[in-house]
Amino acid sequence: MDDRIREHAEVLVDWSARIEPGDDVVVGVAEDAHDLAVAVAEKLGEVGANVVTTYDSGEVSRAYLRAHDGEFEAGDHELAMAEAADAFLRLGGGRNTTATADVDSDTMQAYSRARTDLREARMDTDWVSTVHPTRSLAQQASMAYEEYQEFVYDAVLRDWESLAERMAEMKTILDEGSEVRLVKEREDQPPTDVTMSVEGRTAVNSAASVAYDSHNLPSGEVFTAPYDTAGEVFFDVPMTINSKRVRGVRLVFEDGEVVEFAAEQGEDEIESVLETDDGARRLGELGIGMNRGIDRFTDNILFDEKMGDTVHLALGRAYDSNLPDGEEGNHSAVHVDMITDVSEASRIEVDGEVVQRDGVFRFEEEFEG
Known part of the structure; x- marks a missing residue:
């Protein structure tokens, strides 16, 4: 594993989220953020936190939203997990930056409104959002993959x-x-x-x-x-x-x-x-x-x-x-x-x-x- 990935995880857990032993942590992992998730899990294990991981996929979201009738209700199970968490770490880095481009606006609005309480619950935790450099993000930025990696770590690994x-x-x-x-x-x-x-x-x-x-x-x-x-x-x-x-x-x-x-x-x-x-x-x-x-x-x-x-x-x-x-x-x-x-x-x-x-x-x- 690239040493910079472990450095990224260390900054995220220690400096950004300030995770302590016994903290209940939810880690949302995008499709291509696997390597960062491994490094974060390792670091959380060293700290002694309690970890649950969830899968954050634009393609999965697209399939769900396009198939739904548009009358959304908040899921009590997801809300309960957010309310019980001490911290929520979102590791971005999907395969397709426009995966939900063909989901109509009315559906997106209804889904967003239905999840208001969930967002509020997550924001009551020590939440942190970061991103793992992926080829899709490099392409979106019109950069070579290696060039984009350098860009991301220059921005993340700072004093x-x-x-x-x-x-x-x-x-x-x-x-x-x-x-x-x-x-x-x-x-x-x-x-x-x-x-x-x-x-x-x-x-x-x-x-x-x-x-x-x-x-x-x-x-x-x-x-x-x-x-x-x-x-x-x-x-x-x-x-x-x-x-x-x-x-x-x-x-x-x-x-x-x-x-x-x-x-x-x-x-x-x-x-x-x-x-x-x-x-x-x-x-x-x-x-x-x-x-x-x-x-x-x-x-x-x-x-x-x-x-x-x-x-x-x-x-x-x-x-x-x-x-x-x-x-x-x-x-x-x-x-x-x-x-x-x-x-x-x-x-x-x-x-x-x-x-x-x-x-x-x-x-x-x-x-x-």
Whole structure:
């Protein structure tokens, strides 16, 4: 086995999920993540955790969803397992990144709504999502397999403590701020000028560990839960949503809600997301990418949204970690991230002060105010 796979498993179990002896752990394993699952199981055995593995297959999901009548009910057996677990580890890496592309949108929406309680139960655990480099993901990223392996491990096997210290500066800025404004003025695309309130919210220093309220490996972003969004934003980074290609998305917000939308490709899928429920028209997340180890777009949200020089906004569910005790944020059965490149002709302002220009933060030496 490649030594990097064992290193990946060690980071996941020790740094990210902070698994302890006696913890009840559910490990969801994608079709081609077998090698990582073996390494994770070995590491969990060394720690002394109790392990159950489940099979996470896009092709199995497709078969089930296409055969079903569309009237879904939550499975009590699966919910009981999630509620009893201390941690849930998702090991992504399927055979086909568009395995459910021919499942109709109404079915996908109904299935997502029916599993709301299950998602909530999993998110109450020390959950972490990661991915094993596979040939299908390499193909999606337009990279050679060996090249993609190098890319993944460069992003995953980092000095997370040092990155956490740097990202803490951005967290402080957001925590002390009231309003964030994102502006892009590129001549080759529609304008972006959007404001959102963050007053009273707590930003998360997402350093790839549950100790930081961070649940992705790799990570490398600072995110918060905005509200009262107004203005327009153009997302120029292509992405795959529900196995369908989407690019060139433009959203217009008034009073916190999307009131107008368009897309150069995949507009029907954006419409489907927005129609999921009332919360799907509001933002659940503002995220600022800060992982310089991710140096290219790969059409995989786990990596792309963490890349330095990017900002992402998510339609749908807000995370409780951003909210004051007793306050409810935006509720939705979806959480769909979309990304915009801020490496040029752009700026982020907090309470009128520029904190990032053309991808460079004010606490970095290259910053030009």
